[in-house]
Amino acid sequence: MGFLNLFFPQVCPVCGVLLVGGESHICLRCLSDLPLSYFWSWRDNPAEVLIRERIELVAAASLIFYRRESRWRSVIHKFKYSSQLSLGRYLSKILGRRMAESLAFCGVDLIVPVPLHPIKRWMRGFNQASVIAEVLSAELGKPLVEGVLVRSRYSSTQTTKDKSSRQRGVKGAFSLREPHRFTGMHILLVDDVLTTGATIEACGLEILKADGVRLSVATLAFVE
Numbered sequence: 001m002g003f004l005n006l007f008f009p010q011v012c013p014v015c016g017v018l019l020v021g022g023e024s025h026i027c028l029r030c031l032s033d034l035p036l037s038y039f040w041s042w043r044d045n046p047a048e049v050l051i052r053e054r055i056e057l058v059a060a061a062s063l064i065f066y067r068r069e070s071r072w073r074s075v076i077h078k079f080k081y082s083s084q085l086s087l088g089r090y091l092s093k094i095l096g097r098r099m100a101e102s103l104a105f106c107g108v109d110l111i112v113p114v115p116l117h118p119i120k121r122w123m124r125g126f127n128q129a130s131v132i133a134e135v136l137s138a139e140l141g142k143p144l145v146e147g148v149l150v151r152s153r154y155s156s157t158q159t160t161k162d163k164s165s166r167q168r169g170v171k172g173a174f175s176l177r178e179p180h181r182f183t184g185m186h187i188l189l190v191d192d193v194l195t196t197g198a199t200i201e202a203c204g205l206e207i208l209k210a211d212g213v214r215l216s217v218a219t220l221a222f223v224e
Ligand SMILES: [Zn+2]
Pocket: 012, 013, 014, 015, 016, 017, 026, 027, 028, 029, 030, 031
């Protein structure tokens, strides 16, 4: 056990038990219970069906799926709101490794995180989608591009809104600078959670303005 762990013992974010030697981020028991979606090897999976109702899509993958009341929700919450970046990177690595073995994503040219509004990015200290995208970039061996897709409008947190107000909140909130940089490319758009698909649609519509571009999506979680 490390020196810091004596003062700040690490607990499993899912079940709350103390992590023991050999365990990192999530206890082995919860890890073996991980509600994997297997979307990376499942075409026409629920995430793809949801997004295709809105925009054109090549493929979509999420690491885990959960319902709103699930204890797995706290894992994403701790990553996002309690700045547990290493937990986010750990889960992203599992997703990246699975995606690297999937034929659906081998043609990806560029990885683009869903941007936060600069004020929100400043308040949180990081963009959770960028953290995930950095790990996927390393695992898939594909470059990451930030600052081209930008969020121009601020909206308050989405978690408390219903479906229609979420939709209004993100519509037209994003814009693509230098769309010629995306011409003919297969873009992997990355976000933390896929719920209604409104954010993915708003970003995707901008990306798809570039000539001959194809779009795929990756998120850590898919909310049933
Ligand atoms: Zn646990």
